[in-house]
Amino acid sequence: MTSEDTAFGSVALDLMERALDAQGLRHTLPRRTMLEVVAGMGRPFTATELTERVAGRDPHIGRASVFRLLQLLRGSGLVERLHGPDGELYTLCLAREHHHHVTCTVCGQTATFSLEDDRAVARAVERIGFRMEHHVLQVFGVCPACREHTEEPSR
Amino acid sequence: MTSEDTAFGSVALDLMERALDAQGLRHTLPRRTMLEVVAGMGRPFTATELTERVAGRDPHIGRASVFRLLQLLRGSGLVERLHGPDGELYTLCLAREHHHHVTCTVCGQTATFSLEDDRAVARAVERIGFRMEHHVLQVFGVCPACREHTEEPSR
DNA sequence: ACCTAATTGATACACATTATCAGTGTTGAT
DNA sequence: ATCAACACTGATAATGTGTATCAATTAGGT
Structure with missing residues (x-):
């Protein structure tokens, strides 16, 4: 784990715990454990x-508690559910402004982006x-890192 | 059923039967029945x-045959699967150019549209x-007909 | 009519998600 | 600190959607 990941x-x-607090939910050990794992996921x-x-x-x-937590986090907007090609994906998403997701079809990494003119x-x-x-x-595509590996360096 | 629906x-x-023909598939009574039902669905x-x-x-x-037909029709592009808020939706879709779908959150009706600048x-x-x-x-929204019923006529 | 392969329905299966429920743990009031 | 209310828990069952299997049927060219 790099220092970036940790930070x-x-x-x-922190954000997720605050969000649960804001809904008047209790602090429990299973929840804490699950939140740490979610926070440590680097991709959808x-x-x-x-x-x-x-x-x-x-x-x-148990499984049920995991799904319950996902539902709570989705309710507070910190986790979103995306439609991947092979089923549903959950992603931790801290950006609060309107945005969209690009998923790399090679490595699965996801990034967010905005349209210049979203009202179009x-x-x-x-x-x-x-x-x-x-x-x-x-949106599905190929991320910068995977482009290096898969695209011909000639062009 | 109005004459528009019939037409x-x-x-x-006709398009669906041609599509199945083009794939060298056989004409069977169950298939014919299912195609007629699909053609009669006015919405996703x-x-x-x-x-x-x-x-x-x-x-x-049987259920299996219904799913099999849906898969065939999706394969020939005449039926698309959309991600609705409450699960997957199938929709008959005859437009062949690139397009998107708007689903009315009141009545469920779907329309297609294109962006002025899709490359954005x-x-x-x-x-x-x-x-x-x-x-x-x-896209989810309210269709013209449902707007009449739900929106205040004052504004 | 006949043959072959496509098609069928029933059934079982796989998978993700939700509902149920009795027991447990957290929390705020005392 | 004690306590009671009730949120939370894991196990389990149930749901729902879609796929795989398979023996029996059937279409369609010959």
Whole structure:
């Protein structure tokens, strides 16, 4: 674990604990353990991956509690569920402004980005008479690191 | 059923049969029945909804065949699977150009639309070093008909 | 009519997620 | 510190969606 990971993790951990506090939820040892694991995930993860890592820390923690925590974190907006090509992915997401996700199809890493003109979507649907409520934009591509490995260096 | 529905349905039915023909698939009674039901759906539907309607026409047709047909139709691009807020939706979709879907959160009706500048998404992710492969944009809002009923006429 | 391979329905299976429920632990009031 | 209320827990069952299997049926060219 690099110092960057640690710093990011502790910030994330703090934010998540505050979010649970804000909902009047209790501090428990299983929850603390699960939060630490979530904070240590460096990329989107499946519920199964999370459950396995949690079990590595404390085998007594059950699947149900993992899903319950994911639901709580999604409710406070700190975790989002993305539609991956091979099922659902959960991702820790601290950016509070409107944003979108790009998932690397090679390594699975996810980054966030914003559109220059996000209202273009609202305008497009208004043209056919709809009033937009919300939208989900999910992008798949190849990240900078994986491009180096997979793309010909000649061009 | 209005004449519009009928006309749309028969066009859709025809396109779907041609698509199956093009793949060298056989004409069978269960398939014909299922295609007619799909063509008659006026909006996105869940696999379960389709299964129920098909069973209403012919109770002998099994769940597996419904899923198999959906897979065939998705393979030929005439049916798409959308990520709804409450699970997956299938929608009959005859538009062949690149497009997106808006789903009305009141009545469930779906329409298609295009962005003025679709490459804006590719540019946005290129700015952070990614090479885009594909993207999914799913919009939720209120359709013109439902706006009339739900929005105050005063404004 | 006949043959072969596609298609079928029933069934079992796999997987992610949610519901249930009795026991346990946290927390705030005292 | 004690206590009682109730949030939280893990185990388990249940749900829901989609896929795999397989023997029996059937389409469609010959």
